Structure formats: structure tokens, C-alpha cells
Amino acid sequence: DDGLLATKDLKKYFPVKGGILNRKVGDVKAVDGVSLAIEEGKTLGLVGESGCGKSTLGKTIMRLHDPTDGNIYFDGEDISDAGKSRMRKIRRNMQIIFQDPASSLNPRMSVAELIQEPMKTLTDWSKEERRDRTLELISEVGLQEGHLQRAPHEFSGGQQQRVAIARALSVNPKLIVADEPTSALDVSVQAKILNLLSDLQDTYDLTFLFISHDLSVIKHICDDVAVMYLGKLAEVASTEEIFDDPKHPYTKALMSAVPDASAESMTDRILLEGDVPSPENPPSGCRFHTRCQEYIGEICETDEPQFTEPSAGRYCSCHHYSGST
Ligand code: SF4
Ligand code: MG
Known part of the structure; x- marks a missing residue:
């Protein structure tokens, strides 16, 4: 079972233009072959440093970007090349919440208009049905009926995000x-x-792809975690396994920075040296090899590690686990 959402070798490249003729000179490989699956009702966390492609992956799954290659399966249906009218039906079943509600909410609309807009464009509900749903939502997200006629800028950031969630x-x-x-x-x-x-996940049996660089947030809310590095997944495992027994050297470095109760953890901190390399020219072989503390030899620079299963149900992309050493 591939779950509610799955991607297969999904890629999103952005062309880079340059030179006097402004011709294409390369690609930013923001998402470079990602396969993942989320079971219905579960939360998959997507973590990684900024610039690793997390947001691009989320937007490509939502089809806010057209994929360069690969597949997106939603409810068993390949939506990777669905056209506008098909996407309109699908979009009713997949929605996105952005980081900054102040810029994602149209300042010229009232809270009522903001919440009703998706219902107007994506459903054929009557005015009464839309009004009833709005009243139900406003209390479910912890706001009041009196807020409906007001504009988003009259609210705090937290209240604005409640409006975005209701929407x-x-x-x-x-x-x-x-x-x-x-x-x-x-x-x-x-x-x-x-x-x-x-709470809303329980009420509505929602499935989440939860993108965050904040590991304490991920630990709090996710069932499983996918760790992304430079456009690819390094590791996928349950939240417990990722935090208590990380396998991939990159995951180990990320986890070593999480404050925890045991005193020894700070001395065990693994510092990631250097910046994330450019996604336009990712390193050869394993793209983490320029920063890896567990580098095992030339194979790390020459061969791209396959995404293998180091133990049942958990995946790691590292030669250390692929049996090729
Ligand atoms: Fe490190 Fe090599 Fe594993 Fe890459 S393949 S994470 S460089 S040990
Ligand atoms: Mg981002």
C-alpha cells in the first residue's frame, strides 16, 4: 500500500540563465529524485537545512510547480501531469498552509471572505452551506464569529495562522x-x-506533510520523518528511530544538535562543517561526502548510494548500509 500520497523519483529543476544571450546554462536541482509515501491519517515530517529543497518538494507535490520528472500519486491516482480542470478537483483534497500568514492572506479580504474563497472556487456548495461551514470552522480554530468581518492585519500572527488553517x-x-x-x-x-x-487531524482524519527545520516541532507532531539533503532524501524512519537511533551520518549530525536531558549529548555534538554545496553542481557520488564525518572511502565520491533498507521499514542512502562495501 502506497498510502494517500506517494512520490516516485520526483524531480523539480529550475533553469539557470546567464551569459550575454541569457541562455540556459544549467539547472538548480532543487528536488532531485525523491520517493516517499504517507499513509492516510499520518504525519510525515520533512526536515533538512534551509535550501535543501523541502519547500520546493511540498509545492511540487501540491502541483504549484510542474514536476520536471517522476510521479506524484494522490489517492492512487497519478497527478503529475494532471491539467487545470483535473487539478481543481484534486486541490479540494489537498491544501497547503504557508509559513507566513501575513503574506499568504490577501489583506483586502475579510476573514469571512478568506475562509470562503476556497469553498467558492473548489466546491458547488450553496451560500448557506458555505456560511454554516464558516461558522463551524471559526470556532474550531479558536476564533469568534465577531472576527469574521475584520481584516487579517487586525490580528496577531497566531490568529492569522488560525485563519489560514480555517481557509x-x-x-x-x-x-x-x-x-x-x-x-x-x-x-x-x-x-x-x-x-x-x-486536534484538527484527529477530528478530520487529516494526513500531513509537515515541513520544518525545527526538530523539536517535528518530534512533537510527526509519526515518521524524512531527512532531506541537497534535493534528495538521506533517511526515512519512524520519529522514534530518527531521534533515538539515527543511521545516516547527516541525520546523526542534525540530531546531535538537539538539546536533550542527558549531559553527554552536548559533548557528542557533531558540527557540520562548511555550507550546503550548490544544488546547481551537487558533489559527485554521495552528495553529502564533502561534509561527512564517516566518509568510508573513494566509493563515497564516485558512486551514488542507493536508498536501501538497513532494517525493516527504514531507509537510508549511505554506502555504509548498502552492502556495497
Ligand atoms: Fe558519508 Fe559515504 Fe555514507 Fe555519504 S555514502 S553519508 S559520504 S559514509
Ligand atoms: Mg522553506
């Missing part, structure tokens, strides 16, 4: 892509929004 949920989607939904908010508000998303 995304208005059409009863199955999948929510949440791209750093709490990163722009005050720390005191973050936990409230995360709890709200968890």
Missing part, C-alpha cells in the same frame, strides 16, 4: 502540506498552533 480546511481536504507553519510565530504561540493542528 485550508474549509473544503474538507484529506492532505495538508504545512510548510513551516509555526516558524514565523512567537515561541509562546507555536505550541498552541501545533496542538490545534493535532
Whole structure:
């Protein structure tokens, strides 16, 4: 079973233009062959440093970008080349929440208009049905009826994100892509929004792709975690396995930076040296080899590691686990 959402070798490249004739001189390989699956009702976390392609992957899954290659399966249907009218039907079932509600919400619309817009464009519900759904949502996200006629800028960041959540949920989607939904908010508000998303997941049996660079948020909310590095997945495992027993050297470095109760963890911290290399010219072989502390030899520079199963149900892309050494 591939779950509610799956991708197969999904790629999204952006052309790079340059020179006096402004011709294409290369590609930014933002997403460079990603295969993942999310079971219905589960939350898959997508983590990695900024610029690793997380947001591009989320947007490509939503078909806000056209994929360069590969497949996206939603509810068993390949939507990777679905046209406008087919996407309109599909979009009802997959919605996205962005990081910054202040820029994702149209400032000229009232809260009521913002929540109703997806219902108007994606459903054939009557005015009464839309009004009833709006009233139901406004209380479910912790706002009041009196807020409906007001404009988004009259609200705090946390309240604005509640409006964005109500808007995304208005059409009863199955999948929510949440791209750093709490990163722009005050720390005191973050936990409230995360709890709200968890509660709504239970109420509506939602499936989440939860994109975040914040590992404490990921630990709190995700069932499984996919670790992304330079356009590819390094490792996929349950949240518990990723935090307690990371396998990929990149995951180990990320996890070593998470503060934890045991005193020894800070001395065990693995510092990642150097910047993330350019996704226009990723390193040969294993693209993590320029920063890897467990580099095992020339094979790391010459051969791209395959995504293998080091133990049942968990995947790692490293020669150390592929049996080729
Ligand atoms: Fe490190 Fe080699 Fe594994 Fe890449 S393949 S993560 S360089 S050990
Ligand atoms: Mg991002």
C-alpha cells in the first residue's frame, strides 16, 4: 500500500540563465529524485537545512510547480501531469498552509471572505452551506464569529495562522502540506498552533506533510520523518528511530544538535562543517561526502548510494548500509 500520497523519483529543476544571450546554462536541482509515501491519517515530517529543497518538494507535490520528472500519486491516482480542470478537483483534497500568514492572506479580504474563497472556487456548495461551514470552522480554530468581518492585519500572527488553517480546511481536504507553519510565530504561540493542528487531524482524519527545520516541532507532531539533503532524501524512519537511533551520518549530525536531558549529548555534538554545496553542481557520488564525518572511502565520491533498507521499514542512502562495501 502506497498510502494517500506517494512520490516516485520526483524531480523539480529550475533553469539557470546567464551569459550575454541569457541562455540556459544549467539547472538548480532543487528536488532531485525523491520517493516517499504517507499513509492516510499520518504525519510525515520533512526536515533538512534551509535550501535543501523541502519547500520546493511540498509545492511540487501540491502541483504549484510542474514536476520536471517522476510521479506524484494522490489517492492512487497519478497527478503529475494532471491539467487545470483535473487539478481543481484534486486541490479540494489537498491544501497547503504557508509559513507566513501575513503574506499568504490577501489583506483586502475579510476573514469571512478568506475562509470562503476556497469553498467558492473548489466546491458547488450553496451560500448557506458555505456560511454554516464558516461558522463551524471559526470556532474550531479558536476564533469568534465577531472576527469574521475584520481584516487579517487586525490580528496577531497566531490568529492569522488560525485563519489560514480555517481557509485550508474549509473544503474538507484529506492532505495538508504545512510548510513551516509555526516558524514565523512567537515561541509562546507555536505550541498552541501545533496542538490545534493535532486536534484538527484527529477530528478530520487529516494526513500531513509537515515541513520544518525545527526538530523539536517535528518530534512533537510527526509519526515518521524524512531527512532531506541537497534535493534528495538521506533517511526515512519512524520519529522514534530518527531521534533515538539515527543511521545516516547527516541525520546523526542534525540530531546531535538537539538539546536533550542527558549531559553527554552536548559533548557528542557533531558540527557540520562548511555550507550546503550548490544544488546547481551537487558533489559527485554521495552528495553529502564533502561534509561527512564517516566518509568510508573513494566509493563515497564516485558512486551514488542507493536508498536501501538497513532494517525493516527504514531507509537510508549511505554506502555504509548498502552492502556495497
Ligand atoms: Fe558519508 Fe559515504 Fe555514507 Fe555519504 S555514502 S553519508 S559520504 S559514509
Ligand atoms: Mg522553506
